[in-house]
Amino acid sequence: MRSEGRMLSLGPRFWGEFSSFLVSWFNKGRFVVSLFQVPMKMPRKKVNLGSRVQEIVEEEEEEEPSLLDLPELALERILERLSPAGLCSMAGVCSSLRDRCRSDHLWEKHLKQKWGRVIGESAYKEWQWHIASSKRPSLLDKRNQKGFMGSLISMWPFCWFKPKCESRSKPTTCLPVDSIMALYLSLESGKFWFPAQVYNRENGHVGFMLSCYDAQLSYDSKTDTFQARYSPFARQTIEQSIHWERLRAPPVDTPAHVLHTSDCLNDLKPGDHIEIQWRRSKEFPYGWWYAVVGHQELCDGNENRCRCRHNDTVVLEFRQYTPGSRWRQTIINRKDHREVGNEADGFYGGIRKLCKAEEISKWKQLWPNQIVD
Structure with a gap:
């Protein structure tokens, strides 16, 4: 009790520095050896020289120090600063650390940091459906487990490996498939295909310039890129080597074949940035296409005289196309907008107004080097 009191009185600054030291040692592969395998004192031997047969009596070894002897706050600080690889390795030490290291609040931070930009509500729904439809508690074959690093490269085990300090006769404890850790490992392994959207599909094919499908x-952890499966109605259904900057989580919960309900039509005015659904034919899914609200034909663009926002029709300009191109402009009805178009020019669907600066900036970053005919 006296020693524990001294530990707690050291203050948060000490525990912050101490946890940094332990984390650095752990990341270098020396942590487990130094804290869990080396006793505080070497056992002493007592030898009776007066006996014909020397009798050696080893004194009882003093108990090895354990990470679990640290105050709760210090231990929590250490675990919070570990990487996903560190948490997985730490969880293999004992059952107590295993339960702590797969806690949702620890993995939620890692999930948000790495996957937050591409994982949306649709991906979470897909994951829940994936869990509910799974007939087995383990989604991966335990026979293929080859330690943490091997599983990180190829597949991540859902049935957790046995802690080093537990008896081999005890059964392995399975990782709950509905945990955040399970979701993270499934994404990292590439075994879970999740819904998201891809900018400029087919490696920037001119026919998909400034679109998002x-x-x-x-995910492929070896190359840090993605593989995409598109609708089977498209010319190319699979695309390889997609980088992070070309992905986003779906901004609205509207399936690709469903007309989005536009709630911004009455507010649209020249200069507004929007995305509009467009599809080549009725059988194709919608993609989201970037456009800017333009002025009516008879308007000179002067702000003091412009009455375009009060007109029943709205002009949408796709400025990545040359003036005069049939793809350069389209007109929709503000009061009664539904899907409009034909088999020659395609069909325009719902509209969403872009209000966030980062969304507009992203489209500008994707702007082509030259205008498309």
């Missing part, structure tokens, strides 16, 4: 994505 729904796809099923799978």
Whole structure:
């Protein structure tokens, strides 16, 4: 009790520095050896020289120091600063650390940091459906487990490996498939295909310039890129080597074949940035296309005289196309907008107004080097 009191009285600054030291040692692969395998004192031997047969009596070894002897706050600080790889390795030490290291609040931070930009509500729904439809508690074959690093490269085990300090006769404790850790490991392994959207699909094919399409994505940790599966109606259904900057989580919960309900039509005015659904034919899914609200034909663009926002029709300009191109402009009815178009020019669907500066900035970053005919 006296020693524990001294530990707690050291203050938060000490525990912050101490946790940094332990984390650095752990990341270098020396942490487990130094804290869990080396006793505080070497056992002493007592030898009776007067006996014909020397009798050696080893004194009882003093108990080795344990990470669990640290105050709760210090231990929590250490675990919070570990990487996903560190948490997985630490969880293999004992059952107590295993339960702590797969806690949702620890993995939620890692999930948000790495996957927050591409994982949306649709991906979470897909994950819940994936869990509910799974007939087995383990989604991966335990026979293929080859330690943490091997599983990180190829597949992540859902049935957790046995802690080093537990008896081999005890059964392995399975990782709950509905935990945040399970979701993170499934994404990292590429075994879970999740819904997201891809900018400029088919490696920037001219026919998809400044568009964003729904796809099923799978991650490849070796290359830090993604593979996408598009609708089977498209010319190319699979695309490889997609980088992070070309992905986003779906901004609205509207399936690719469903007309989005526009709630911004009455507010649109020249200069507003928007995304509009467009599809080549009725059988194709919608993609989201970037456009800017323009002025009516008879308007000179002067702000003092412009009455375009009070007109029943709205002019949408796709400025990535040359003036005079049939794709350069379209007109929709503000009062009664539904899907409009034909088999020659495609069909325009719902509209969403872009209000966030980062969304507009992203489209500008994707702007082509030259205007498309």
